Amino acid sequence: QVQLVESGGGLVQAGGSLRLSCAASGRTFSRYAMGWFRQAPGKEREFAAAVSWSGVTTTYADSVKGRFTISRDNAKNTVYLQMNSLKPEDTAVYYCAARIYGGGVTLVRDDYNYWGQGTQVTVSS
Numbered sequence: 706q707v708q709l710v711e712s713g714g715g716l717v718q719a720g721g722s723l724r725l726s727c728a729a730s731g732r733t734f735s736r737y738a739m740g741w742f743r744q745a746p747g748k749e750r751e752f753a754a755a756v757s758w759s760g761v762t763t764t765y766a767d768s769v770k771g772r773f774t775i776s777r778d779n780a781k782n783t784v785y786l787q788m789n790s791l792k793p794e795d796t797a798v799y800y801c802a803a804r805i806y807g808g809g810v811t812l813v814r815d816d817y818n819y820w821g822q823g824t825q826v827t828v829s830s
Contacts, residue, residue, distance in 0.1 A: 707731040707803050707819040714799060714824030717791055721828070725786040727801030727821055735759075735779035738804040740817055741786045743797035743826075750800065752812045754786060762810050769795075791828045798823040 713725040725741070740755035754765045754775035763775050774787040784801060802817035811817075 707805060709801050709803060709819055709821035711799065711801050711821045711824040714826045716827045716829065719791060719793055719828055719830050721791050722787070722789045723791065723826060725788065725799055725801075725824060725826075727784045727786075729782045729784070729803060732805065734782040738809050738811065739775075739777060739784040740802045740804065740811070741775060741784075741799060742802060742814060742817075743795075743799045744823075745794075745797040748797075750814060752814065753799070755810045755812065756784060757809045764810050764812065766812075788826070791826075793828045793830045796826060796828050798825050 708730045710728045717723055736758055738757050741753045742750050743753050744750040752766050753769050756763045756775045756777050760777045772790045777784040800823045801821045803819040805818045
């Protein structure tokens with residue numbers, strides 16, 4: 706079992722920044738890939754960013770590329786999502802996810818095995 710707890714969400718003006726954190730427990734954190742997804746009201750949960758177990762490989766959705774940065778600290782069992790130049794369309798509940806079984810970085814939601822409870826990000830115009 707893996708437990709994931711997100712934090713760092715909140716209300717920010719357009720153009721501002723937030724850093725989300727996701728603390729993991731229950732398994733060897735450094736052995737699995739991690740991802741961030743988001744879900745806006747009335748929409749499907751969509752991929753935002755992912756990072757390999759080592760932190761070397763990252764991938765991003767086109768909508769956040771160049772503005773968001775995913776990273777991890779395996780000593781702290783934590784993955785981060787630095788979000789800059791935020792836009793109103795970034796408003797969503799943000800979820801972190803762990804891929805325990807199978808390969809590395811993936812954009813596919815069903816490849817992730819464990820999910821956090823989510824943290825709300827609201828960007829005002």
